[in-house]
Amino acid sequence: MTRWPVILGALLCLAAAADPAERLPNAAQETRARTLFRETRCLVCQGESIDESDATLAADLRRVIRQHIAAGASDGQVRAFLAARYGDFVLFRPRITWTNALLWGGPFIVALAGLGLLVFRERRPPTPAPDLSPEEEARLEVLNGASDTLTTELSFKNASGLTER
Amino acid sequence: MIAEVGSFALVLAFCASLAQAGLSFAGRARRDATLTGGGEGAALAAFAAIAIGYGVLIWAFVTSDFSVANVAQNSHTEKPLIYKIAGAWGSHEGSILLWCFMLTGYGAAIALARALPWGLKALAVGVQGCLGALFIGYMVFASNPLLRIADPAVEGHSLNPLLQDPALAAHPPFLYAGYVGMSVVFSLALAALVEGRVDAAWARWVRPWALAAWSFLTIGITLGSFWAYYELGWGGWWFWDPVENASLMPWLMATALLHSAIVTEKRGALAAWTAFLAIGAFTLSMLGAFLVRSGVLTSVHAFAVDPRRGILLLGVLGVASGSGFALFAWRAPRLKDSQVFAPISRESALVVNNIILAAVTVTVLTGTLWPLVLEAFGRQGGVGAPYYNTVVGPLMAVAFVVLPAGPLLAWKRGDARGAIQRLTWAAAIAAAAGVATYALVDPKRAMSCVGIGFGVWLVAGALEEAAGRLRLARAPLAESARRFTALPRGAWGMTLAHIGLGLFIMGAAVETGWRVETAAVLTQGGATSLGPYHVRLDSVTVAPGPNYDAEQAAITVTDRNGALACDARPARRTYDVGGVTTSRVALCLHGLDDLYIVIGERRAAGPNSAWLVRGFVNPWIRLVFLGPLLMALGGAISLSDRRLRIAAGRRRPLAAPVLAPAE
Numbered sequence: 001m002t003r004w005p006v007i008l009g010a011l012l013c014l015a016a017a018a019d020p021a022e023r024l025p026n027a028a029q030e031t032r033a034r035t036l037f038r039e040t041r042c043l044v045c046q047g048e049s050i051d052e053s054d055a056t057l058a059a060d061l062r063r064v065i066r067q068h069i070a071a072g073a074s075d076g077q078v079r080a081f082l083a084a085r086y087g088d089f090v091l092f093r094p095r096i097t098w099t100n101a102l103l104w105g106g107p108f109i110v111a112l113a114g115l116g117l118l119v120f121r122e123r124r125p126p127t128p129a130p131d132l133s134p135e136e137e138a139r140l141e142v143l144n145g146a147s148d149t150l151t152t153e154l155s156f157k158n159a160s161g162l163t164e165r
Numbered sequence: 166m167i168a169e170v171g172s173f174a175l176v177l178a179f180c181a182s183l184a185q186a187g188l189s190f191a192g193r194a195r196r197d198a199t200l201t202g203g204g205e206g207a208a209l210a211a212f213a214a215i216a217i218g219y220g221v222l223i224w225a226f227v228t229s230d231f232s233v234a235n236v237a238q239n240s241h242t243e244k245p246l247i248y249k250i251a252g253a254w255g256s257h258e259g260s261i262l263l264w265c266f267m268l269t270g271y272g273a274a275i276a277l278a279r280a281l282p283w284g285l286k287a288l289a290v291g292v293q294g295c296l297g298a299l300f301i302g303y304m305v306f307a308s309n310p311l312l313r314i315a316d317p318a319v320e321g322h323s324l325n326p327l328l329q330d331p332a333l334a335a336h337p338p339f340l341y342a343g344y345v346g347m348s349v350v351f352s353l354a355l356a357a358l359v360e361g362r363v364d365a366a367w368a369r370w371v372r373p374w375a376l377a378a379w380s381f382l383t384i385g386i387t388l389g390s391f392w393a394y395y396e397l398g399w400g401g402w403w404f405w406d407p408v409e410n411a412s413l414m415p416w417l418m419a420t421a422l423l424h425s426a427i428v429t430e431k432r433g434a435l436a437a438w439t440a441f442l443a444i445g446a447f448t449l450s451m452l453g454a455f456l457v458r459s460g461v462l463t464s465v466h467a468f469a470v471d472p473r474r475g476i477l478l479l480g481v482l483g484v485a486s487g488s489g490f491a492l493f494a495w496r497a498p499r500l501k502d503s504q505v506f507a508p509i510s511r512e513s514a515l516v517v518n519n520i521i522l523a524a525v526t527v528t529v530l531t532g533t534l535w536p537l538v539l540e541a542f543g544r545q546g547g548v549g550a551p552y553y554n555t556v557v558g559p560l561m562a563v564a565f566v567v568l569p570a571g572p573l574l575a576w577k578r579g580d581a582r583g584a585i586q587r588l589t590w591a592a593a594i595a596a597a598a599g600v601a602t603y604a605l606v607d608p609k610r611a612m613s614c615v616g617i618g619f620g621v622w623l624v625a626g627a628l629e630e631a632a633g634r635l636r637l638a639r640a641p642l643a644e645s646a647r648r649f650t651a652l653p654r655g656a657w658g659m660t661l662a663h664i665g666l667g668l669f670i671m672g673a674a675v676e677t678g679w680r681v682e683t684a685a686v687l688t689q690g691g692a693t694s695l696g697p698y699h700v701r702l703d704s705v706t707v708a709p710g711p712n713y714d715a716e717q718a719a720i721t722v723t724d725r726n727g728a729l730a731c732d733a734r735p736a737r738r739t740y741d742v743g744g745v746t747t748s749r750v751a752l753c754l755h756g757l758d759d760l761y762i763v764i765g766e767r768r769a770a771g772p773n774s775a776w777l778v779r780g781f782v783n784p785w786i787r788l789v790f791l792g793p794l795l796m797a798l799g800g801a802i803s804l805s806d807r808r809l810r811i812a813a814g815r816r817r818p819l820a821a822p823v824l825a826p827a828e
Binding site for chain 1: 366508521527532544547555556563
């Protein structure tokens, strides 16, 4: 029974921002507003943006943001206003702060560290040849795309090897 | 009575899994083929027992046996038969049973595999038995799907109506076949670490399993995405939602594994890294199951959530992957990795692929778990689509630039200039496509044009590589035709998968950039415009369904010339049970594009009734779903390669004593 609220949350979220009753007359401002909506969390829904949500709070937030934009606020000012009022949680695109350093930096650190290892590895002196025995080398040859008859023969020969022991 | 037989079978499966682990490990330690044979038998028995339990659950659903708690909570007599059956995996308990069914099924498959060397096989069957015991134990003791209730219900609570859909009925089996397929790779990796031999032959044994699991996972994710696309009614197909991320992470890891296993197989290099990926892929699969089922993260897809058992699942995950990584940390340093390769070589290209995929996996993992991290420090926060797009975009761009060159480079030391020469025309076409799109198509969408360029680059690059393989235009046509059939299927699988990726990128870029959207409140007979189309709401009627009532709209969409483009019949269903409403989207296929029409809620009642009608034109959306299916098809074709099927004979059993690691 814990799941019904979740589903209702999902169902309420039927993209409502395009509702003609809410739109701004200025098309450029409306486009900016829509972009901001997609980056703003609907706090009472389940991980949806206010662009999609039909919830009352989302409609209120849309109206507030549209008012700010109509009054000439920049995108940054609107974001700062939202974060001040509702906390960083409301922003889907987290701001670049020290708290979020790991979030924004982590992936690139991993990529750079990997590339570093790749380059570093090249500088190592070549290690000696693989220590496979000649017999194993021969078998590897067989494994690596030699004729099928050879392979089948080999497995046939070995088929009874286990039970002998 | 039947339900009790099922419960008994599940307990039997638990015991069989314990026996499977015990017999296999003891047999390997004592080098006793009789004991390991017993372990293989136990693996088959565990599978048979789970299959019986599963059959019983499906039977209970089909006959609507509401004395079984799970059926009472998730089924309803009025539900169509197919959804009664699908209900068997729609709930938490049922999905865990499906997981165990797959797990023991793969265990039985390893037990029956004839190509594996004796020692490796015994250990892999044993590890698979341990996993089986963990998960079946969790199911039997904490989440029994066949539990009776003392007071049988007269009618069931019904399955969540959103799930009553063919794509979603098929989605979990594919997804789980993919998730759990990684368990085989996991078991083989642990077995090889214990044996101390993670080498070329091992990589060859691992690859078919990884390929199969990866293909299933690809299909499963695509089905889920398609379901979200037309069932949720938002017109989008990927939301970077925690549940979607949960399935994406193992997929990324498995993709990396497929590529690094090639290096290990052909060159014997990257052995430890390949083993790490094998363990990681299954860990992320388990993490995915945990995230989806525990409800620690809020999600639009979070069905069947239970926080209490989430902790237990987390324990199962911790034990399984913890022991895996511990074994890795202990044994991996002893693995010799002696192959040298130049900075420009196929190895390097594949390593770059792996680095990027690892970084993207880290992105998705951090982003998904970020709310939990912040919560631990008493803060609140979270990330959404803008974050992922910003970080994943540039990373993947690097991988896409390198991708077509990879297959053209030789092993060890590649000829950079030769590869660049061969790809010049592909790069020219790609750049031309991007620039032409930017110049000709309004509105201007720079990022989408870049996306088109990348898509064309991947497709053209893959075709150039294939043409080179066929020696097209450089050899007689008959020679090329002969090569077409004679060349290994694995290479064709790769070509297909890379083309599929290119098509997907093109589809995603075009769909994101040039989607047209409209919303209007219309009375019957009212009309609005949607891009080049004209949308008219003809009528709305009430139509009863088997377990719901529907408001059925008739909407006519005509194009610029007045020709009929879509005779749309979207509906809004209200289910009898729970009063839940869902929207049935009307989709009209126009080549690669979709006309996507949704009927929303009634805005005004009485004689002037009006409804909110929303419409989308989703250009090239077809490629978004066809691309991944091509990738999965590529995987299937690779899988049919004879070299993989024969699995290159079995290792000599006599060599078993030698296999013990050099202490």
